[in-house]
Amino acid sequence: MINRKQIGFTLIELMIVVAIVGILAAVAYPSYQEHVKSSRRAEAQSALMGLASAMERHFTANNTYKGAGAGGDTGAPSIYYDQVPNSGGTAYYNLTITSASDTAFLVTATPVNAQAGDGFLDLNNQGVRRWDRDNGGSIGTGENTWKK
Secondary structure, three states, X not given: OOOOOOOOOOHHHHHHHHHHHXXXXXXXXXXXXXXXXXXXXXXXXHHHHHHHHHHHHHHHHHOOOOOOEOOEOOEOEOOOOOEEOOOOOOOOEEEEEEEEOOOOEEEXXXXXXXXXXXXXXXXXXXXXXXXXXXXXXXXXXXXXXXXO
């Protein structure tokens, strides 16, 4: 009888590797999900800044912030895109003109689909940036910034 050396892995070795990969995935996945949410929020913040710039251009041309919405003064903007991302596909934020008067405006990014529950973002004509961090439906104490 010829003595041949066995080549391969035992079942125990394979189970240990699977357990290690499972533990790493359990730690990494939530971090990855938070990073994705954060990057989508940053894209919405950038879009709000763009919408605010479009509102300022509208004001320069018309001497009022009124009339920049698709349905008149408020609602979806007619002077800028109305969802993030603007390249099509699944929207993560809807952009709206919440209020517009002769001298002031408020624009809002409302999270939808996979981003729902992240709390809305808004920006006014004075550059005040707010984020409903706790998703309570209104801006509370300490929520007058976009920073976490």
